[in-house]
């Protein structure tokens with residue numbers, strides 16, 4: 001018992017503030033952290049929308065500008081939007097999904113209003129709310145006018161708090 | 173010299189022995205060993221306290237939930253072989269079940285009704301655990317596992333709802349997933365990921381299919397195993413007793429085979445027969461093919477979400493669909509840590525006063541909710557009264573404050589006026605809120621017609 005060797009202190013150059021055990025534990029935690037983040041990114045990325053061209057979510061070519069008279073509302077069922085040409089000739093693409101709970105909002109030609117069948121929200125021709133419960137105007141899709149042709153990008157609905165003339169796209 | 177004749181048992185006996193490990197002779201020792209030597213029976217201990225066998229304590233609801241999981245797994249696997257998860261084939265493959273596939277309609281009915289029934293049975297099981305106080309130490313964690321199982325049961329039903337791709341499915345999922353969008357900050361992104369785009373489409377169907385047939389069932393299986401294992405590790409069931417009995421720690425044991433297994437088998441058989449009979453005569457609904465261009469009116473979520481959809485008619489969506497349900501859920505999670513009164517474990521409704529309070533609270537909650545629903549339809553107009561305030565305040569925060577004050581006030585009321593103990597107070601509030609939620613669900617399912625107007629069930633016509 002007496003001649004048992006006492007543990008020798010490590011040589012100077014190996015001594016540090018952080019014992020090996022702590023370092024390894026930290027390394028483990030860091031590794032687990034990195035692996036979790038990686039798994040999260042891969043898992044989320046994998047589920048991100050995968051779109052094929054031509055279906056809802058891609059760019060729709062609606063036809064030439066003069067096909068749409070001022071003050072008209074034209075439904076595009078495949079693209080799930082209405083192409084609105086307001087009185088002064090500007091374009092708006094309104095996503096037809098009600099901002100309340102998602103019902104498809106039909107256009108009432110006689111009343112010149114969008115009236116939701118589900119909980120009776122009413123929107124005007126610009127998509128602005130005339131009657132709650134819808135909390136905000138109908139969402140917009142980006143309208144681009146390319147060589148006199150109206151194109152609507154249904155990839156990403158743009159939500160807005162109110163109608164603003166700056167949202168209207170004019171043919172140049 | 174003659175060879176010694178070896179008397180070997182016949183081959184069928186040797187095969188049988190290789191399976192059962194030990195012959196069953198029927199005596200006490202053999203009964204105990206049987207449980208330990210059998211994987212499925214071994215879910216149970218080999219003996220259980222006699223009083224946990226009282227049917228009117230558990231009502232066999234946990235076991236019934238387990239039985240439903242088995243029925244759902246078997247019928248689900250069959251349906252998988254007949255179903256195609258794409259928008260242009262899904263509906264016809266469901267139709268084929270009723271026209272071309274032998275017993276197809278029957279199997280679909282079994283799956284449909286068992287799924288819906290499971291929500292009710294699991295919820296009732298949770299209620300019995302709550303009312304008997306069985307969620308308290310050492311069973312707090314199993315209560316949490318149970319909550320996860322309840323949520324998974326609802327999600328399994330929700331994801332399955334879309335698969336037939338009929339009008340009912342399409343618009344119920346539209347309404348249901350629109351609720352997700354109201355979650356602050358992440359709502360939009362989450363809905364986008366779940367639906368695979370801004371709106372329901374082919375990717376949505378495939379996502380829901382994958383969740384429905386593999387991800388959710390797997391999770392349920394894992395958590396169910398954990399749940400059962402914990403029931404045993406927590407010392408078996410909590411011991412039931414009547415109101416005036418002092419706490420019991422021990423009870424005379426009875427043998428699992430056959431004192432527990434026999435009633436279980438009887439109950440499972442009766443339940444199975446009931447479900448089979450019902451499914452033989454009542455068909456699961458199937459409406460017209462989904463039409464994304466035309467919402468039916470009224471467009472309702474699935475019945476188990478109608479309570480939340482009804483809340484949406486009375487609160488700003490962020491409050492009604494997110495805050496209030498989240499508060500409810502948090503309350504349930506916190507419950508075993510807030511209420512740790514050990515004196516009443518095993519007694520239905522805690523005490524004599526508790527029984528009376530539960531009745532009183534159920535009536536109060538139901539009547540107050542019904543009254544508010546009617547008043548809100550014809551008289552209350554938060555947005556109009558506080559015109560100028562943003563809708564989230566006038567139609568959200570203000571009624572929420574009223575609601576919370578009502579609940580807290582009720583707690584103080586039963587504590588002071590009826591001298592309820594703390595745990596009787598918690599019981600009263602739970603029953604109050606539960607009754608309110610049930611009334612909301614009933615109103616949503618039976619009393620909302622076109623445009624979500626309040627009306628009597630016989631006045632409702634769905635406009636397609």
Ligand code: HEM
Pocket residue numbers: 230232233234235236237238241294295297298301306307311314315316317318319321322325396399403408409410
């Ligand atoms: C898939 C769903 C579920 C299944 C299959 C299941 C199954 C079971 C079974 C077989 C038992 C044995 C006693 C009995 O039958 O009552 C049990 C006990 C228990 N369950 Fe569940 N359960 C489920 C969901 C839940 C939920 C939603 C909760 C509560 C939030 C819960 C909490 C408990 C607790 C605390 C016990 C112990 C009760 C006691 O000791 O008296 N379970 N469960």
Ligand code: FES
Pocket residue numbers: 098099100101102103116117118119120121133134
């Ligand atoms: S979904 Fe349009 S008003 Fe509710």
